[in-house]
Amino acid sequence: MNRIKNKIINLVSSPYSIMVIILTVFLVYLIVIPLFGMITTTFEVGKNEVRSLGKPAGSFTLYYWMRLFASTVSKKMFYIPFLNSLTVAISASVIAIVLGCLFAWLMVRTNIPYKKFFSIALLIPYMVPSWSLSLSWLAIFKNQRIGGAKGFLGYLGLATPDWLAYGPLAIIIVLGIHYYAYAYLLVSASLQSINSELEEMGQIIGASKGKILRKVTFPLVMPAILSSVILTFTKCMGTFGVPAFLGTKVKYYTISTTLYSSMKTGQRSIGFAVACTLIVFASITVFINQKIIGQRKSYATIGGKGGRSTLIDLGKSRTLITALIILFLFLFVVFPIVVMAYETFLLRPGDFSFENLTLQHWVGRSDLRINSGEPGILQNPQFLKYVWNTLRLTFVTALIGTILGQVIGYIVARGRQHLSGRFVEQLVFMPYLIPSIAFGAMYLALFAKSRTVTLLGYEITLIPSLYGTFALLVLISIVKHLPFASRAGTANMLQISYDLEEAAHICGAGVFKRFTKILLPLSKGGFWSGFMLIFISIIKELDLLILLMTPAQQTLPYMAYSFSMESLDQLSNAVALVLFLIIFLTYWIASKFAKADISKGF
Amino acid sequence: MQKLISAKDFKTIMSQIVLNQIDKYYGKNHVLKNLDLTIEEGEFMTLLGPSGCGKTTTLRIIAGLEKPQNGTIFIGGKQVVDADEAFFASPDKRGLNLVFQSYALWPHMTVFENVAFSMTIAKIDSAHIKSKVTNALKRMRILDYAKRYPCELSGGQQQRVAIARAIVNEPPLLLLDEPLSNLDAKLRVEMRSELKRLHQELGTTIVYVTHDQVEALTMSTRVAVFFEGVLEQVADPIELYVNPASLRVADFIGNPRINIIEGSASITNDGNLEVVSDIGHMVFPSASVMEHNCPHKKEFKVCVGIRPEKIQVEPNYMEGGIEGVIYTSQPAGSETITTIHVGNSELLSKHLGLRYFNGDQHVWFSFEEEDIIVFCAETGKLIKKARTDL
Numbered sequence: 001m002n003r004i005k006n007k008i009i010n011l012v013s014s015p016y017s018i019m020v021i022i023l024t025v026f027l028v029y030l031i032v033i034p035l036f037g038m039i040t041t042t043f044e045v046g047k048n049e050v051r052s053l054g055k056p057a058g059s060f061t062l063y064y065w066m067r068l069f070a071s072t073v074s075k076k077m078f079y080i081p082f083l084n085s086l087t088v089a090i091s092a093s094v095i096a097i098v099l100g101c102l103f104a105w106l107m108v109r110t111n112i113p114y115k116k117f118f119s120i121a122l123l124i125p126y127m128v129p130s131w132s133l134s135l136s137w138l139a140i141f142k143n144q145r146i147g148g149a150k151g152f153l154g155y156l157g158l159a160t161p162d163w164l165a166y167g168p169l170a171i172i173i174v175l176g177i178h179y180y181a182y183a184y185l186l187v188s189a190s191l192q193s194i195n196s197e198l199e200e201m202g203q204i205i206g207a208s209k210g211k212i213l214r215k216v217t218f219p220l221v222m223p224a225i226l227s228s229v230i231l232t233f234t235k236c237m238g239t240f241g242v243p244a245f246l247g248t249k250v251k252y253y254t255i256s257t258t259l260y261s262s263m264k265t266g267q268r269s270i271g272f273a274v275a276c277t278l279i280v281f282a283s284i285t286v287f288i289n290q291k292i293i294g295q296r297k298s299y300a301t302i303g304g305k306g307g308r309s310t311l312i313d314l315g316k317s318r319t320l321i322t323a324l325i326i327l328f329l330f331l332f333v334v335f336p337i338v339v340m341a342y343e344t345f346l347l348r349p350g351d352f353s354f355e356n357l358t359l360q361h362w363v364g365r366s367d368l369r370i371n372s373g374e375p376g377i378l379q380n381p382q383f384l385k386y387v388w389n390t391l392r393l394t395f396v397t398a399l400i401g402t403i404l405g406q407v408i409g410y411i412v413a414r415g416r417q418h419l420s421g422r423f424v425e426q427l428v429f430m431p432y433l434i435p436s437i438a439f440g441a442m443y444l445a446l447f448a449k450s451r452t453v454t455l456l457g458y459e460i461t462l463i464p465s466l467y468g469t470f471a472l473l474v475l476i477s478i479v480k481h482l483p484f485a486s487r488a489g490t491a492n493m494l495q496i497s498y499d500l501e502e503a504a505h506i507c508g509a510g511v512f513k514r515f516t517k518i519l520l521p522l523s524k525g526g527f528w529s530g531f532m533l534i535f536i537s538i539i540k541e542l543d544l545l546i547l548l549m550t551p552a553q554q555t556l557p558y559m560a561y562s563f564s565m566e567s568l569d570q571l572s573n574a575v576a577l578v579l580f581l582i583i584f585l586t587y588w589i590a591s592k593f594a595k596a597d598i599s600k601g602f
Numbered sequence: 603m604q605k606l607i608s609a610k611d612f613k614t615i616m617s618q619i620v621l622n623q624i625d626k627y628y629g630k631n632h633v634l635k636n637l638d639l640t641i642e643e644g645e646f647m648t649l650l651g652p653s654g655c656g657k658t659t660t661l662r663i664i665a666g667l668e669k670p671q672n673g674t675i676f677i678g679g680k681q682v683v684d685a686d687e688a689f690f691a692s693p694d695k696r697g698l699n700l701v702f703q704s705y706a707l708w709p710h711m712t713v714f715e716n717v718a719f720s721m722t723i724a725k726i727d728s729a730h731i732k733s734k735v736t737n738a739l740k741r742m743r744i745l746d747y748a749k750r751y752p753c754e755l756s757g758g759q760q761q762r763v764a765i766a767r768a769i770v771n772e773p774p775l776l777l778l779d780e781p782l783s784n785l786d787a788k789l790r791v792e793m794r795s796e797l798k799r800l801h802q803e804l805g806t807t808i809v810y811v812t813h814d815q816v817e818a819l820t821m822s823t824r825v826a827v828f829f830e831g832v833l834e835q836v837a838d839p840i841e842l843y844v845n846p847a848s849l850r851v852a853d854f855i856g857n858p859r860i861n862i863i864e865g866s867a868s869i870t871n872d873g874n875l876e877v878v879s880d881i882g883h884m885v886f887p888s889a890s891v892m893e894h895n896c897p898h899k900k901e902f903k904v905c906v907g908i909r910p911e912k913i914q915v916e917p918n919y920m921e922g923g924i925e926g927v928i929y930t931s932q933p934a935g936s937e938t939i940t941t942i943h944v945g946n947s948e949l950l951s952k953h954l955g956l957r958y959f960n961g962d963q964h965v966w967f968s969f970e971e972e973d974i975i976v977f978c979a980e981t982g983k984l985i986k987k988a989r990t991d992l
Contacts, residue, residue, distance in 0.1 A: 002689070003686065003687045007688045010688060010690065013692070497704060497706065499702045499706035500706050502702070503702060504708075504719070505667075506665065506698070506699055506700050507723060508694040508723050508724060509694075509719075509720075509723050513723055517723075518708060521710045522709065522710055
């Protein structure tokens with residue numbers, strides 16, 4: 001009896017076990033149940049098919065899966081989009097990984113000049129939403145043949161062929177330029193932790209620079225490279241924005257755009273089945289990757305101490321490489337944004353001359369001859385509401401998400417040797433496997449209508465109907481970004497030695513005091529870095545929220561997307577620019593006043 | 603008639619530590635095996651052993667930072683652990699403090715705030731805190747650094763802060779986890795004398811974990827030696843050095859290490875121990891023999907042990923000496939270590955002062971039979987003691 005009483009006291013007085021219990025319930029409810037719900041939906045007869053299948057709604061059927069994999073429409077609905085997605089994802093990942101590794105190596109290990117400037121400038125493509133890069137792409141390359149006006153090159157008299165303006169090549173390049181940041185951040189962190197003495201040892205035994213790079217440095221950063229491969233590849237597989245902007249107009253569908261259109265055309269169960277295949281595919285990739293990384297994982301800790309780092313002299317090529325990076329930044333960062341911004345001042349689209357400049361798209365009143373009567377965005381009564389929606393969603397989500405991430409980080413960092421710690425780590429990792437658009441589909445399936453059970457005469461709402469509410473957007477954004485948030489939290493908590501907490505415990509500090517007096521002050525810097533990481537990721541979010549958007553809850557990315565779908569490119573660009581401004585301003589404030597550094601989250 | 607409890611007895615009850623049948627597992631790894639240990643009031647008890655032997659785990663179990671799966675612990679007569687009942691008193695309710703190997707100074711607090719933390723938590727008035735902290739800092743001679751942050755201090759100064767933080771409340775029990783391992787050799791000697799002095803002045807019970815035998819031998823009142831989770835011997839430093847309870851302990855303690863020569867032995871009818879080995883034929887009187895550790899056989903294998911400093915080496919023939927051949931000789935200023943080959947065995951001799959021998963030179967060496975210890979080769983247990991009176 002006493003034993004049980006004491007066991008309960010032990011459980012309640014340990015912050016670790018309380019957190020594990022609460023989190024497990026939370027995660028199972030928000031990840032495992034929705035996933036399960038979505039999978040079962042694909043095997044049940046939906047309302048729309050009751051008549052055609054002659055079965056009652058909810059009964060078991062393989063109809064949707066058969067239709068997806070083995071019917072006359074399978075090729076169009078699944079196989080072609082799937083191959084397209086695969087092509088795009090593999091090619092974009094190759095570009096992203098090569099660029100990211102190259103930049104990381106140059107920044108960390110060589111004596112390249114202007115490091116401080118480059119290290120910020122190289123992250124801009126990551127801070128800018130991927131779909132807005134496609135807006136820039138269109139601003140430069142689009143042609144008249146596919147509806148609408150000429151792009152900048154077209155204005156200069158260079159007719160751009162369709163294959164360059166739209167379709168796979170455009171998608172691949174835009175995704176590659178956006179996602180190299182992941183490889184760059186991960187590989188940089190890994191390179192920084194390698195003691196340069198390891199490379200110097202190679203020099204002493206007479207290996208050439210190239211050989212050292214291949215035989216010493218490369219194997220050591222291999223785990224980081226492989227994890228950026230999965231991160232980039234699964235992101236590209238599930239990405240919606242870029243193929244929607246650059247592919248749909250030429251009927252180049254990927255699996256995510258197919259998923260979106262089947263959801264929108266009332267074929268929800270098929271959409272869910274597509275989402276399931278996306279998840280399975282992502283899981284397989286991660287599984288293979290972990291098999292490869294498995295035994296190599298230990299490398300990460302060998303150089304964990306870091307230590308002295310001597311830089312490699314680039315010699316004569318230093319100037320050339322610097323010039324190439326600047327050229328890269330100009331071509332892929334500065335130029336697209338400038339052209340895009342310039343386009344918002346054009347009265348007639350496609351005419352880049354000075355006489356054509358106007359402020360109509362920013363401050364103009366509604367005029368039926370321009371933009372089908374849409375007023376300039378600053379005159380649009382909806383615009384302020386959307387800004388507010390975006391800011392509210394982003395701040396609330398990033399704050400809650402970061403706090404949760406730190407708590408999970410605490411459990412993972414402290415519980416490495418416990419089964420519970422590893423369990424939570426795996427559970428938190430799950431949203432990572434589920435592509436954004438599939439995640440949206442999953443939540444749509446679960447929260448569309450409320451489900452209640454009657455227990456002892458009381459009605460208990462298990463799942464409330466949240467569709468169309470702000471809460472649902474917050475919930476999905478938090479859960480989807482948990483892997484990132486908890487990764488940042490783990491990195492942060494691992495820096496705080498457990499001794500410090502134990503010392504406080506011996507000094508008589510209880511759970512609460514230990515948290516407020518020791519953990520919180522020590523994790524402040526990491527907290528804001530983690531916050532910025534999630535903030536940037538959520539504010540530009542389109543893929544995740546697009547299926548859940550209702551008119552009252554629209555955000556800026558969605559506004560830009562709708563304008564672009566109506567070929568109102570100037571308005572779309574203007575919205576994207578406002579979004580950049582918000583992102584850069586927040587980042588500047590966070591790094592200035594809270595010493596946030598998003599590279600610390602990796 | 604009931605005996606009145608004197609003040610001294612009362613204090614004994616206050617911080618005696620009794621560990622009963624403690625078992626600790628990490629997963630399937632059995633790191634402490636049925637440990638029984640009693641630490642008396644005012645003792646300086648050192649837990650000694652190679653890395654991974656369970657000494658730090660024992661300390662953390664006493665502190666309450668680890669929970670054993672079996673056993674009970676009493677501190678000052680009060681039960682703090684009863685594994686069967688799943689009862690584990692919180693570390694702060696045990697009347698102790700701990701100095702961590704890493705020092706575990708809070709980097710965001712100044713030296714003063716670090717030392718004052720426990721009292722700030724307890725909401726003691728600031729004047730009282732100030733006088734106590736000042737006192738502790740003065741004792742550790744770091745009062746000048748009160749306003750600095752830990753990162754602005756050297757390793758030795760950080761160490762002093764860590765100790766000041768642990769003693770500020772004058773806990774009846776002070777635990778130290780390898781506190782000197784991160785200091786350089788010179789500072790270590792200095793801190794050793796400082797800690798010994800602290801023990802004398804405060805009179806608190808100290809439990810000290812180290813893998814350094816010199817620390818253990820120089821500072822402790824008693825030493826507990828651990829191997830692979832088993833408590834092998836608890837003894838005062840001299841007993842531990844002269845009469846180690848087992849071959850393992852003998853081998854672990856002493857630098858240069860003890861000479862071990864294989865031989866065979868038998869017990870004579872009058873209880874004497876007769877040993878034959880490369881260093882001669884010896885008969886030890888029954889008084890020095892621990893017969894209960896001997897195997898019940900007529901003849902058995904033994905290991906004969908003798909400390910290097912107990913062997914005298916002479917270049918010329920010596921009456922009663924044993925002839926050997928020099929392998930190498932290492933003069934090092936204050937002492938000379940000589941390696942001698944005799945029969946199939948190798949012996950080390952340590953001589954205070956300088957001696958010069960050439961390789962392959964024939965020498966004669968001698969020792970007192972009373973300084974010899976003998977172990978049973980099969981069980982590794984001590985079966986013949988050396989004299990401890992000097």
